[in-house]
Structures are given as C-alpha cells and as structure tokens.
Amino acid sequence: MTYTTKSVVVAGQGQRDFDIPFPYLDASHIQVRVAGNAATWSLVTSGRLRLDFPANAGNAVEISRHTTIDSALVQFQNGAVLTAEDLNKAVQQTLFVQQELSDLYTSSIGNTLVQIANANGVVVTDPSNIVSMIAEQALNTSALASFNARVADITANSQSILLAQTQLQNLTTTVNALGTFNGQGIQTVLQNETSQRIAGDTAITTQLNLIGAASGDGKSIILNQGTVKVSPTQTLGDYISGVASSLASNLAAIQTETQTRADAVSSLASQYTTLAARTSAAESAIVTNYNTLSTTASTQAQALSSLVSRMNAAESSIATNYTTLTGTTSTQAQSITTLTSRMSNAESNISANASAIAANTSTISANYSTLSTATSTQAQALTALTSRVTAAESSIITEANTRSSADTAMAQQFTLLGAKRADGQAWILDESKVLVDGGNTSLGTRLSGLSAAIGNVSSALATETTARVDATGALATSLTNLQTTVGNNTATISTLQQTTNGLSARYSVAVNINGHISGFLLNSSGATSTFAVVADNFQIVSMNGATALQPFSVTGGKVYIDSAVIKDGSITSAQISNVTIGTAQIADASISRLKLGDQVVDYNKIADGTVTGMQQAYNGSIMNGNGGWQTLVSFTVPMDYPGDILAMVTLKQGFTAGARNWGARIKIDGVMVFSSGGSAIADSVALSGKRSVGTGSFLVSVEWYGQDGSLYVDAGLASLISFRRYK
Structure with a gap:
C-alpha cells in the first residue's frame, strides 16, 4: 500500500489553503516550509491547513510529517485495559516513524550514490570498483575527449601507413623498372621516404608513451597517471587519489549513519512485533466480544419485544379501566354533591341548635344563683355541660325514613355527628339505604365518612358499599377513599373492589399525589386476566428483609432492565451502549446490524x-x-x-x-x-x-x-x- 510523508506544491499568487496529504497523530508533527523557509500556519480541518501569510506565485510549499520518536504517545501498564484507540495510536506511531525513516534513507543514500552508478544505472558499492568508476568518470571529461581525438589521429595515421606499405609493395615492380626518379635512383628515393615516415612514427610513439602503454591483448591503452594531467598543475593520479580519499571518508560516514539507522529500525521493528502480538490477542478478544454480544443482543431483543407486547396489552386494559373508573367517579361526584347539600342543611340545623343552646346557657346562667341551693352534683353536671356545649358546639343528627308504596319499598337511615369551631371542624357521617323497586331492582348502599380540618389542613375517609340486583345482572362494589390536604398539596388513596354477574371481578389501588398517580389493577373476565401496574419504579423485596430489587424501569415509553438472566430468548433488534461480560460461550451468531458504545470482557471462548x-x-x-x-x-x-x-x-x-x-x-x-x-x-x-x-x-x-x-x-x-x- 502506497504512502507519503511529504508533498511539494507550487503555490498560486496569494494562496493560503493547502491539503494535508498524509495521516498524522498530532498537528505538532506537521512542518511547513515556503520557498525553503519555515512558515507559520493553523488547521482549518483535520485534512486542510492555512498559512498565516499567503505565498507568492511560484513558491514551492513543502508539507512534511515528522512523528516524534523521543517518547511513546501511549504508555502501556500491566493490568491496564487495552483499547483499540490505544493500540492503533501505538502502531501508527511506529508505522509513521518507519515511513519517515524509509523516506530519509532513500533520499540520503540515493543522493550520495547517484554519482557512482555505472553506465547501466547499477549502483557500485565495492570500494575498489568505486575508484575505477571515478577514474572512468574522470576520463569522460574534456581531457579524455582530447586524448580520444589524438588516438583517433594515430589510428588514422596507422591506417595510412598500412595502406602506403601495400601500395609500396604493389609499386615495387614498377619502381624497379623505372630505375630512377628526378635524377635519383628509385632506391634512394624510397629510402628517404622510409626514413621520414619512421621519424614521424617515432614522434607519435613518443607522444603515446607520455599518455600510456598498450595492454597485453593490444585492445586498450593503460594510462600513465603520472604524465596525464587534468589541469596544467594536477596529474590524473593526484586527482584520482584526492577523489578516492574524499569518497572513503564519505563512505565511512554513510556506513556509520546506515548502521545507526538500521539499529533504530531494528529496535522499532522489535517494538512493532511486540505490539503486533498484543494486537493479535486483542483482535481475538474483540471478535469474541462481537459474537457474544450478537447472541446476547438477539436474545434480549426477543425478550424486550415480548415485554413490549405485554405492556401494550396492559396499557390498553388500563385505559379501559380508567374510562370505567372515570364514569364511576363522576357518579360518586354527584352523590358527594348531594351529600354536601344535605350536610349544609345539617350545618344550618346545627347552627340553629347552637343558638338555642347559647340562649339556654344564658338562661341557665341567670338562674344559676337561684339554683345554687341545689345539690352539688347537679351544679357540677350543669357546669360541665355548659362548658362542653360552649366549647365544642357539638351536634348530633339522626334521621330515619321508611317509605312504602305499591311499587317501591325504601328504608333510609342518616346519622351525622360533628363538631365545629372557628379554627376547625370534625364530622362523622353514616348513611344506609335499601330499595326494592317493583320486584325488578334490589339495591343496598352504605356510605360512611370521616372528616377533620383545621385551617388549610384536612383529612378525610369515605367508604361506599353497594349491592345491586336487577333483571339483567348483579353488581357488588366497594370503594374507599383516603385523603389528606395541607395547603395546595393533596394526597389520595383509592381502593375499588367490584364483581359483576359472577363473570368478572376487579380490584384496583390508586395512589394520587397532586395528580401524579401510581397503582395497580387486577381484572379477570373468566377467559382472560390482567395485572397492570402504573409506577415509575418497580421493586421486589423478599420476606427476609433483603435489599429491594428493581427488576426494570420504564422511562419515555421504553423498558430498561439493569440486570437480567434469560434462559432462552431472542432479540430482533438491539442497541447496546455499555456492556460488561464476565464469561461468554458462543457457538454461532449472526448480526444484521449492531451498535457498540463501550465494552469490557473478562473471559471469553470461541467455539470454532x-x-x-x-x-x-x-x-x-x-x-x-x-x-x-x-x-x-x-x-x-x-x-x-x-x-x-x-x-x-x-x-x-x-x-x-x-x-x-x-x-x-x-x-x-x-x-x-x-x-x-x-x-x-x-x-x-x-x-x-x-x-x-x-x-x-x-x-x-x-x-x-x-x-x-x-x-x-x-x-x-x-x-x-x-x-x-x-x-
């Protein structure tokens, strides 16, 4: 897989934004140079930076990564939980440093060796061959060009000599026949020509000896490094010796640097191997967790789906019961209104009686002096009665009513016991009524109530019991309400028991604090039954007084289970944000979509x-x-x-x-x-x-x-x- 640690971009006029072409661990690892000078910048996004000062047109903008190697970005400790983020950061630091070192080696060694490659582009590394290569390169300079030109001249002259010898042999016969040439004998002319050519060849040989000598096979020339010069003052041998000395020094430095970097790479490779082993172990744990969570999530999803269905049914039943209870409450409210009216009438009677008692008390007080001679027992009794009547203004009303006609027979008894003062009041009410209407309806009701109040603090208890039989069915109902009020706060407990026609039964308890209701409902129709609970928290406590257990909670229409053991179940769709698994054994699992926020796994097994x-x-x-x-x-x-x-x-x-x-x-x-x-x-x-x-x-x-x-x-x-x- 290709990578990059540096890029060079030619800037446009005024350009400030540039893409970051490589991944990095921290913004401090990024360096930017404009036209060779360090530049200041800031991040626009994680993949884009902006220069503080715009570049000029044509400026080379170099963006490079330099990952820190003087300290580890992740410090591992025994017993610590390794996260994917920690492992990735540690591995990426090692990987990024290796990439940057690799690019540095390639750049440094490549620039050094580029001058000692042969004609085929093969880099020469043997020291003796390096000297030969340098000599060969030196001979490719202008001095070598001059030497080659002179060798070419010698070759041409040699060819001319050979051609002349051939021609001489061909002309010997003719020359001998001619005898003389320009007054000289042909032999003399030839000897003179031969001497001149020998002198010329001798001069050429002398010059060639200054350059070098022929090789043993006669196919090349061995240069005389002491006589061949690369400049008016420096011989080729001195030049090659200087180059060899400089090359040896540079080569030693390169070898030292190469060894140092090789040691560093070896150390990093060892660390990477260790991290790779730990990463492999973490991979196994992650996959095991993944499979474990798959099965657990599927099981929990099915259980949750079943629970949601049951809750939906319970909600429907509660809604039905609520409607029924609302109608019953409305009827009771009308009865209470009637009762209130009757109590108001009773209060008027009580007030009249109180006035009469007050008048009698005044009369008794006026006659007290006359009756002072009476027995002390009567005086004490009268004094006590006067005190009690004056202090409590108590009154007792008892009413009994019986009515009968050809179609209806009804009996009613009403008893009211109360006490009232300016700072408080208390009442006890009992009403019983029986009714038989034309043989079609038989009804018996009883209403009992207790009420006490001082200022804006009050409490009350009301119980209504009804038994009714008519041509269409039978109904038995018992309703009890307990209520206390302090200021604007009211708390009520309502209990309803009801059976109808021998076919259905209902029992409910509702606790209402300022409109916030909690309670439960038991309902049975013979064929089906319902147990519905209205509560923010549901707890179970054993008889031995152990800590309360809250098996689940319902928030925002969703059921939350803190701890659950499901023997057999499935989950259609699950989202698990935080999970701790002690021991997981998974044979096979399939997940279509799973979201994991955070997880801790202590021990796990993979089946296959x-x-x-x-x-x-x-x-x-x-x-x-x-x-x-x-x-x-x-x-x-x-x-x-x-x-x-x-x-x-x-x-x-x-x-x-x-x-x-x-x-x-x-x-x-x-x-x-x-x-x-x-x-x-x-x-x-x-x-x-x-x-x-x-x-x-x-x-x-x-x-x-x-x-x-x-x-x-x-x-x-x-x-x-x-x-x-x-x-």
Whole structure:
C-alpha cells in the first residue's frame, strides 16, 4: 500500500489553503516550509491547513510529517485495559516513524550514490570498483575527449601507413623498372621516404608513451597517471587519489549513519512485533466480544419485544379501566354533591341548635344563683355541660325514613355527628339505604365518612358499599377513599373492589399525589386476566428483609432492565451502549446490524475458528457527497489459507444543510457483504459483514454515498477493520 510523508506544491499568487496529504497523530508533527523557509500556519480541518501569510506565485510549499520518536504517545501498564484507540495510536506511531525513516534513507543514500552508478544505472558499492568508476568518470571529461581525438589521429595515421606499405609493395615492380626518379635512383628515393615516415612514427610513439602503454591483448591503452594531467598543475593520479580519499571518508560516514539507522529500525521493528502480538490477542478478544454480544443482543431483543407486547396489552386494559373508573367517579361526584347539600342543611340545623343552646346557657346562667341551693352534683353536671356545649358546639343528627308504596319499598337511615369551631371542624357521617323497586331492582348502599380540618389542613375517609340486583345482572362494589390536604398539596388513596354477574371481578389501588398517580389493577373476565401496574419504579423485596430489587424501569415509553438472566430468548433488534461480560460461550451468531458504545470482557471462548491478522485504516482526508458512490477506505487482506474475512466499519457523518440521503456498504473482493442507509441528521453508521474466500489477496473496502456536498465525512472519522478467521 502506497504512502507519503511529504508533498511539494507550487503555490498560486496569494494562496493560503493547502491539503494535508498524509495521516498524522498530532498537528505538532506537521512542518511547513515556503520557498525553503519555515512558515507559520493553523488547521482549518483535520485534512486542510492555512498559512498565516499567503505565498507568492511560484513558491514551492513543502508539507512534511515528522512523528516524534523521543517518547511513546501511549504508555502501556500491566493490568491496564487495552483499547483499540490505544493500540492503533501505538502502531501508527511506529508505522509513521518507519515511513519517515524509509523516506530519509532513500533520499540520503540515493543522493550520495547517484554519482557512482555505472553506465547501466547499477549502483557500485565495492570500494575498489568505486575508484575505477571515478577514474572512468574522470576520463569522460574534456581531457579524455582530447586524448580520444589524438588516438583517433594515430589510428588514422596507422591506417595510412598500412595502406602506403601495400601500395609500396604493389609499386615495387614498377619502381624497379623505372630505375630512377628526378635524377635519383628509385632506391634512394624510397629510402628517404622510409626514413621520414619512421621519424614521424617515432614522434607519435613518443607522444603515446607520455599518455600510456598498450595492454597485453593490444585492445586498450593503460594510462600513465603520472604524465596525464587534468589541469596544467594536477596529474590524473593526484586527482584520482584526492577523489578516492574524499569518497572513503564519505563512505565511512554513510556506513556509520546506515548502521545507526538500521539499529533504530531494528529496535522499532522489535517494538512493532511486540505490539503486533498484543494486537493479535486483542483482535481475538474483540471478535469474541462481537459474537457474544450478537447472541446476547438477539436474545434480549426477543425478550424486550415480548415485554413490549405485554405492556401494550396492559396499557390498553388500563385505559379501559380508567374510562370505567372515570364514569364511576363522576357518579360518586354527584352523590358527594348531594351529600354536601344535605350536610349544609345539617350545618344550618346545627347552627340553629347552637343558638338555642347559647340562649339556654344564658338562661341557665341567670338562674344559676337561684339554683345554687341545689345539690352539688347537679351544679357540677350543669357546669360541665355548659362548658362542653360552649366549647365544642357539638351536634348530633339522626334521621330515619321508611317509605312504602305499591311499587317501591325504601328504608333510609342518616346519622351525622360533628363538631365545629372557628379554627376547625370534625364530622362523622353514616348513611344506609335499601330499595326494592317493583320486584325488578334490589339495591343496598352504605356510605360512611370521616372528616377533620383545621385551617388549610384536612383529612378525610369515605367508604361506599353497594349491592345491586336487577333483571339483567348483579353488581357488588366497594370503594374507599383516603385523603389528606395541607395547603395546595393533596394526597389520595383509592381502593375499588367490584364483581359483576359472577363473570368478572376487579380490584384496583390508586395512589394520587397532586395528580401524579401510581397503582395497580387486577381484572379477570373468566377467559382472560390482567395485572397492570402504573409506577415509575418497580421493586421486589423478599420476606427476609433483603435489599429491594428493581427488576426494570420504564422511562419515555421504553423498558430498561439493569440486570437480567434469560434462559432462552431472542432479540430482533438491539442497541447496546455499555456492556460488561464476565464469561461468554458462543457457538454461532449472526448480526444484521449492531451498535457498540463501550465494552469490557473478562473471559471469553470461541467455539470454532482462529481469528488473527487485524488490519485497520482511516480515511486520510475529508470526503463530500457528490450524488454517487465513493471509496472511503480500502486495503488488501492476504489469506494464507482458506477462511473468512470479517470486516467492521464505523463512520460519523456531518450535515451542513439539514437531512440528506446517505448510504454505506462493505465490499470484499468486489462483492457487497453489507449495506445500510438513511436520511436522518448526523447519522453515525456501524456496519459488519464477512465473506468466505480461498488463498490469495483480497481487496476490502467501504464505499459511501452522499446526496450532495452538504453531507460529508471528515478526515479520520471513517474506520475500516478486518480480521482473518482460518477454517
């Protein structure tokens, strides 16, 4: 997989914003140079920076990464819980440093060796061969060009001499025949010509000896480094010796630096190997957790679905009961209104009686002196009675009424006992009534009540019991209300018991504090029954006084279970934000979509298969939607044996203009193994899938669809993780 640690961009006039072409762990690891000078800058996004001062047109802007190597970004401790983020950061620090060192080696050694490559481009590393190569390069200078020109002249002269000898042999016969030439004998002329040519050849040989001598095979010339000069004052031998000395010094420095860096790379490689082993162990735990949570989530989802169905049925029954109770309450309210009217009349009578008693008290007081001679017992009794009547203004009203006609017989008894003062009052009411109407209806009711009040503080108890029989059925009802009021706060407890026609029975208790109701309802129709609870918290306490247990709670229409053991069940759809699993044993599991927030696993087992070789990558730059599918992250997974490739994806999207359509899918070797989509604002996506493959290398990728440019995934917010599971 290719990577980059540095980029050079030619700036336009006034340009300030530039893309960051590589991933990094911290902004302090990024260096920017403009025209060779360090520049100040700030981050616009995680994948884009802005210069504090704009660059000039044509300036080279160099953006490079320099990951810190003097300290570890993650400090591991024995017993610590290793998170994927910690492992990724540690591995990425090592990987980034190796990438940067590799680029540094390539740049440094490449620049040094570029001058000692042979004509075929092969770099020469042997010291003796390096000297020969330098000599060869030196001979390719202007001095060598001059030497080659003179050698070419000698070669041409040699060819001329050979040609002349051939011609001489061909002309010998003719010359001998001619005898003389220009008054000289032909032999003399030839001897003179030969002497001149020998002298010329001797001069050429002398010059050649200054340059060098022929090799043993006669196919090349061995240079005389003491006589051949590269300048008027420096011989070729001195020049080569200087170059060799400088090269030896540079080569020693290069070898020292290479060894130092090799040691550093070896140390980093050792650390990377250790981290890789720990990462492999963590991968196994993660996959085990993943499978465990899959089964647990499926089981819990089914249980929750069943519980939701039961709660829906209970809510429907409660609503029906509430409607019935509302009608009953309305009837009772009318009865209470009638009773209030009767109590008002009784109060008027009590007040009249109180006035009469007061008048009698005045008379008794006037006659007291006359009756003082009476017995002390009568005087004391009268004094006590006067005191009690004056202080309490108590009154007792008892009314009995019996009426009978040809069609109806009714008997009613009403008793009211009360006491009233300016600062408080108390009442006891008992009313009983029986009614037989034409043989069609038989009714018996009894209403009892207690009431006490001082100022704005009051309490009351009312009980109504009804037994009714008519041509259509029978009804028995008992309703009890307890109520206390202090200021604007009122607390009421209502208990209803009712049976109808021998076919249905109902029992309910409601506790009402200022309109906030809690209670339960038992209802049976013979064929079906209902037990409904209205409560914010539901607790169970054993008889031995143990700590109260709250098995579940209902908040916002959802049921929350703190701790549950489900022997057998399934969950259709689950979202688990925080889970701790002590021991997990999983045979097989399948998850269509699972969201995991945080997890801690103490011990786990995998039934079949070995998971190894985790790979993870993030998107290096921001990606905006364009109405089509785009590849966010991809890498190749090597498989040494047949098995499964498991892939998990998490990505967070950004929305700048409201809800937009989006989609995400995982592909393994070009085959889509999972996809999802939606249109909600700020959707976070979690995908997982697998594919069975043979041996070889397979491309794993996550592709993303955004409706338009207002939908985006910022750099580093898309993560692709793969695992190998060999069969």
